[in-house]
Amino acid sequence: MPQGQDRIVPGILLMIGFTVTAPVMDSFAKLAAPEIPVGQIVAARFGIQVLLLFPVAWALGSLARPTLPEAGLHLGRAALIIAATSAFFAALGAMPLADAIAIFFVEPFILTLLGALLLGESVGWRRILACVVGFGGALLVIRPSFAAFGPVALLPLMTAFFFANYVILTRKVARSMAPLALQAWTALAACLLVFPALALFRGSGVGPLDPVMPQGIFWVWLAGVGIAATVSHLFISASLRLAPTAVIAPLGYLEIVSATALGYLIFGDLPDAQALAGIAIIMGAGLYVFLRERHLSRPPPPPP
Template sequence: MSPAPDRILPGILLMIGFTVTAPVMDSFAKLASAEIPVAQIAAARFAVQAAILIPLAALLGALVRPTLREAGLHLLRAILILAATTAFFAALRVMPLADAIAVFFVEPFILTLLGAVLLGETVGWRRVLACIVGFVGALLVIRPSFAAFGAVALLPLMTAFFFACYMVTTRQVARHTHPVALQAWTALGACVLVLPLLVIFEGSGVAPLDPVMPQGVFWLWLAGVGLAATVAHLFLSAALRRAPTAVIAPLQYLEIVAAAVLGLLIFDDLPDAQALAGIAIIMASGLYVFLRERDLNRPPPPAP
């Protein structure tokens, strides 16, 4: 049975909330990266999320002790999302916000191909072609950034790959775990992984891992990263519970628009003509993949 229209509309509004809030998190991370190491920003993101969601999950009665298999999957998800987050925050130090997010949006294409390789899902030639076209669009965005910033412009591609693997892993555990508890366990696992690294590398001089004492407004930027990330993922989880993925997934591309607006207002960054062309190609290819999945009566790849 299809969800009622009065549930689909709130789902759409919640998804729009996600597309606006997620770039806010990235903006806070970019602001913080001026003085704070990347690993420390990632640690703040997951520490705040764990501090909010673990009590919330307990209050909802959803914080059930996981089985050994589920605990392993939670840890694997934590490794993957920590790698994706760290790579993306590192890219944001130098890349324009909209460019980095646009390159990341090759993730649905990687997820489609991983579904075929790892889950045995059927992927026809039309969707394979759409994925190839989407990657070409990503290259149009990457090329000027690569010329300006070097190999760091490839980091959003790494983020897309790690996040696609994270989504494949999530499919194995999401059916049996409350979404708030799922995010809580992931945040806790990421903290268990990254906080010891900050202790080990303190004073080492290894820039991405050597923590510093935040000063002044940088405390606000770090708190903003964690708070915005938590709110964004609560929006996403709530949207997915109210509306079909096929309805809300195409809305994720509004995140690029929000990122472009925030990048212009906060950092005075605006994608050039070549990057805009690449962004348009990525969006068109991604929308085709979603529509094709819907026509085949299969759930499209979940929104990042």
Template sequence: MVLDDAWQRRQTDLMPQSPDRILTGILLMIGFTVTAPVMDSFAKMAAATIPVGQIVAARFLVQVAVLLPAAAILGCLSRPTLPEAGLHLARAMLILMATGAFFTALGTLPLADAIAIFFVEPFILTLLGAIFLGESVGWRRVLACIAGFAGAMLVIRPSFSAFGTVALLPLVTALCFALYVVLTRQVAQRLHPVALQAWTALAACLVIVPLLAGASGSGITPLDPVWPSGVAWVWLAGVGLAATVAHLFISAALRLAPTAVIAPLQYLEIVAAAVLGWLVFDDLPDPQALAGIAIIIGAGLYVFVRERHLSRLPPPPP
């Protein structure tokens, strides 16, 4: 693939990070894998009475309400340039499509099943990181991805024949989210994570809110908003707060560590999903699923231990 001069200059900004920063990025990514399924659980509970589009809107409205003031207080809310505004809008469109597709899938699929199908995403992400970001992908990291995916299959054993075309929606989420992460790498190096997420959330609101307003009373089920009642307010607020925390984690992680390093760690998300599925939705993993969880944990810990080992090696001679 031939890269133009501007892209070549951008690669200079993406030089390898120091070992300490990489390890911090790994820990932040683990925080994301724990928090993201919490958001999905709230969304699944809200989907019983609230249209998907409205749940997506609540996710970004809460994020804007929390992050814009926080970014202003931190003094990092600088006005984006025109190219940065374009990247924010592109990220917003991708995360809107990813979130909408996944929340729609959660209306039919069990939480852990949907996440298991989604886990083709690290393969897509690793490939995109190598192609567009120039990141090296060693055979050990490839094997860690394969092992994690095999573990996910043991946990869930998703069946497209059982759920029909709705099972394709997490695949749409996987592609959109991988592209979202690649775009995040383009701006995360020069923007504070709080400001980054605040501007993207605002851009998402500028898209989804008018769309819902136009669909009001239309009878289009996914977009026609309703007035929440009772505990539904809690579920909507929980979606927004959990999403805010989760994506702050991943923005900071991508700022510190290469994509190929943190991609295998995303498999830890299936562990949190299995635990939440048991506690919230009474979905207890069977022995084969527990074996898969063990494989996923092993693959994630391997990446962490290997990075720690590499950080202790002396630097190569000039």
């Protein structure tokens, strides 16, 4: 067995676990959406994540107290992930799961362009062309969704934009903090932002932020959102520690497959032919961007 293969294989399996459990979280959010406001679903997602992650991080000795600048970065990351999550959960209230996730997967293209604009990273014409093609694929998914659901079809695109900025900010703090502690502190920061907002708007009639008392099975849906979110983030954090990003990143597109299966089994939704074509274009362009970046990051061959 090649050196490191004993760590790479579990890393791959953990990444596959992430691609399965992340759509499970989205499925619970979609099930909760008919009765529970978006802000309350987001609060459940981060509140349960805090309750589950902090004891684990403390037991592992990785819960170092953040410095004041780090705390500011956690609040910034929390604001971005709240915006991304809220937009996506709002989209799921109307759109099929697979379509929403397919549109979200323009995020690698947005991240590539933001890396060039904000971090000064070099982006050649091939990757720019791949980004344009990927956005074209997203339009094939968005057009029928926009016709059916209106502007809500643009919400996954907003999610992709906010999440790409979240990743950019994460790069600034991830080097100095363990992944588990990073997720725990950011979840706590998110709670410090979203719970006061829910308390402020209680009884206001502002739909997305006016909390309600869950009834019956909706307690299960809210708990499922938080538990699945926590498990999926533990999967991807552990995966990144075991296997190189270059190995596991392409597996992220399996999330579209999982979302399509869950959307059909739970909600009876299947993408139409145009959406499937768009999904295929997004995946192809995304894999090209990934392979191109992997090629450019390789060290030059030694001189003869």
